[in-house]
Amino acid sequence: MLLAAVLAAVPALRAPSLLALGGAAVFVLLVGVTSGRAFAVPWAIAGLGAEYALALGGAGLDARVPLYAVSLLVTAELAYWSVQLRGTAADEAGIAQRRVIGLLLGATAALLVCTTLVTLARVQLGGGLAAEAAGLAAAVGALALLLVAVRRTSGA
Amino acid sequence: MTRSPTPKLGAYAGLTALGMLAALALGRPELAVLASPFAIAIAVGVPWAGDPRIRVWVHPERDRMVEESEQEVEVEVEAQEGALRVEVLLVLPRGLEAVGDNPVARRLQARTSREITFRVLARRWGAYRLGEVAVRTTDRFGFFSYEARLDESRPLKVYPHPEWLRTMLRPLETQPFGGNQVARAKGDGIEFADLRPFVPGDRLRRINWRASARRGDLWVNESHPERNTDVVIFLDTFAEARRGDLGTLDMAVRASASLADQYLSHKDRVGLVSFGGVLNWLTPATGIAQLYRIVDSLLDTEIILSYAWKDIEIVPRRTLPPQALIVALTPLLDERAVGALLDLRTRGFDLAVVEVSPEPFTPVPEDSLGEFAHRLWRLRREALRDRFRTLGVPITEWREGVGLQAPIEEVRAFRRYARVRR
Numbered sequence: 001m002l003l004a005a006v007l008a009a010v011p012a013l014r015a016p017s018l019l020a021l022g023g024a025a026v027f028v029l030l031v032g033v034t035s036g037r038a039f040a041v042p043w044a045i046a047g048l049g050a051e052y053a054l055a056l057g058g059a060g061l062d063a064r065v066p067l068y069a070v071s072l073l074v075t076a077e078l079a080y081w082s083v084q085l086r087g088t089a090a091d092e093a094g095i096a097q098r099r100v101i102g103l104l105l106g107a108t109a110a111l112l113v114c115t116t117l118v119t120l121a122r123v124q125l126g127g128g129l130a131a132e133a134a135g136l137a138a139a140v141g142a143l144a145l146l147l148v149a150v151r152r153t154s155g156a
Numbered sequence: 157m158t159r160s161p162t163p164k165l166g167a168y169a170g171l172t173a174l175g176m177l178a179a180l181a182l183g184r185p186e187l188a189v190l191a192s193p194f195a196i197a198i199a200v201g202v203p204w205a206g207d208p209r210i211r212v213w214v215h216p217e218r219d220r221m222v223e224e225s226e227q228e229v230e231v232e233v234e235a236q237e238g239a240l241r242v243e244v245l246l247v248l249p250r251g252l253e254a255v256g257d258n259p260v261a262r263r264l265q266a267r268t269s270r271e272i273t274f275r276v277l278a279r280r281w282g283a284y285r286l287g288e289v290a291v292r293t294t295d296r297f298g299f300f301s302y303e304a305r306l307d308e309s310r311p312l313k314v315y316p317h318p319e320w321l322r323t324m325l326r327p328l329e330t331q332p333f334g335g336n337q338v339a340r341a342k343g344d345g346i347e348f349a350d351l352r353p354f355v356p357g358d359r360l361r362r363i364n365w366r367a368s369a370r371r372g373d374l375w376v377n378e379s380h381p382e383r384n385t386d387v388v389i390f391l392d393t394f395a396e397a398r399r400g401d402l403g404t405l406d407m408a409v410r411a412s413a414s415l416a417d418q419y420l421s422h423k424d425r426v427g428l429v430s431f432g433g434v435l436n437w438l439t440p441a442t443g444i445a446q447l448y449r450i451v452d453s454l455l456d457t458e459i460i461l462s463y464a465w466k467d468i469e470i471v472p473r474r475t476l477p478p479q480a481l482i483v484a485l486t487p488l489l490d491e492r493a494v495g496a497l498l499d500l501r502t503r504g505f506d507l508a509v510v511e512v513s514p515e516p517f518t519p520v521p522e523d524s525l526g527e528f529a530h531r532l533w534r535l536r537r538e539a540l541r542d543r544f545r546t547l548g549v550p551i552t553e554w555r556e557g558v559g560l561q562a563p564i565e566e567v568r569a570f571r572r573y574a575r576v577r578r
Contacts, residue, residue, distance in 0.1 A: 038162075038167075039163060041164075041167060042166075042167035042168075042170055045167075045171055049171070049187070052190065053184065061185065061186065062186050065189045068190065069189050069192065070193055076171075089245075090257040090260050090261060091241070091261045092262050095241055095263050102240075102296070109196070110193035113193070114192055114193065136180060139176045139177075139179070139188070143172070143176060
């Protein structure tokens with residue numbers, strides 16, 4: 001929750017009017033975690049992301065976005081973990097440590113990828129319709145690949 | 157194992173799609189970067205997700221227990237693929253309870269079995285099946301959950317908690333076989349009965365020399381022989397009164413098991429008639445095997461609703477031997493059981509009734525009409541008891557929280573002063 005509060009506060013430093021949106025997202029997350037309702041988590045994350053997007057305004061490429069992105073992932077993971085821990089099963093010692101280690105490794109890997117993406121975004125390749133079309137096709141293709149992978153593994 | 161996607165998978169996919177589309181729409185690459193960790197998680201996690209193929213073996217400590225006792229049940233779990241957190245639930249039927257954590261979560265390494273120990277408390281007597289295990293786990297990224305109910309169950313018998321008994325009801329008549337009961341008739345035995353003049357054929361060791369010296373003639377001791385008896389436990393299973401985990405049937409079953417144990421330990425023959433929606437009977441026999449037969453039969457006892465009129469005629473004749481003592485355990489709630497008992501009495505059977513009182517299980521209504529109805533019901537029950545007493549049948553009320561010895565003593569006292577009307 002502390003991480004979510006920080007994520008809500010950071011964009012509000014640029015645009016204080018967005019603090020309400022961030023606060024609402026943190027509240028939704030708080031309700032979801034305390035009541036054990038997992039469906040609240042993506043809405044809260046989306047809210048925090050929207051706050052960040054609105055705070056960007058017309059500024060140039062934000063170099064801190066990888067940190068923010070990874071923090072959102074970590075927030076979501078911790079929130080789902082909290083919801084899972086509200087179950088009745090008692091954990092044995094050691095599970096939490098392994099999970100934290102796994103989360104840190106995942107976050108580090110995500111940070112590397114995000115940093116690479118930001119670096120690539122800074123490269124000026126020249127605009128044009130072809131580049132826009134290629135970018136759109138790549139985005140749609142990536143989404144389609146994800147959906148196919150999800151559907152295939154769901155049916156397995 | 158049944159595999160199903162978790163809400164997390166849909167949430168991450170949705171966040172990814174939202175971020176990507178927003179990035180395209182707004183022309184802000186930051187939003188694509190924001191969505192990329194979720195996309196990476198799905199891209200890496202989904203192909204890696206695989207069925208952990210969990211297997212389970214259940215090893216109970218014992219297959220027989222006594223009510224209110226505990227035993228350890230070891231559950232051996234093995235996964236073909238490692239799982240960070242596997243929830244294991246030992247499914248317990250009503251009447252059995254877990255002492256301690258159930259379910260528990262354990263980490264499983266690939267192809268390495270782990271033993272989880274559960275403590276199980278037998279709360280109520282009965283025949284159960286123990287060993288069904290429900291397991292649930294997720295893949296490493298938590299995108300898919302895998303659930304299975306693995307049935308490794310085996311029978312578990314929970315015997316009723318014995319009631320403490322010091323003395324037993326003595327039957328009016330004994331049987332011709334040797335036992336521990338002192339017969340009313342005279343014959344070879346240990347208990348002194350009377351003196352009589354010596355007749356040719358009497359053994360010298362039976363001569364009472366002191367009496368002979370005083371009377372100037374030979375007198376011999378007579379004694380009561382030790383015989384066994386036939387006892388039939390009559391269990392009324394037409395209806396019961398119940399509150400929570402305790403009911404009149406539970407009390408009656410415990411009493412039946414204790415009575416059977418006590419009589420059989422005195423070398424008597426004991427039979428069982430479970431008279432209710434379903435008729436069960438065991439012909440009288442003796443020995444430890446008969447005790448197990450009776451207790452096993454009691455474990456299957458349950459109230460089965462039936463509207464069919466049944467009388468004592470449907471009980472096989474050999475189940476009720478002549479001169480047998482019939483100890484009835486009944487809540488006196490069903491006309492058919494009451495009729496059968498009165499019928500037994502009119503046929504000359506030596507009958508004693510322990511009324512397992514349903515009154516503690518029947519709260520008094522708070523409204524005046526309900527209270528009046530309750531009083532009327534109690535008066536009718538009292539009239540019913542008087543009807544038994546008029547026929548010379550000892551009847552005593554046994555309430556929850558009172559030892560079985562108390563009603564048995566009451567019946568003994570009644571029989572001490574009352575005699576069977578032939």
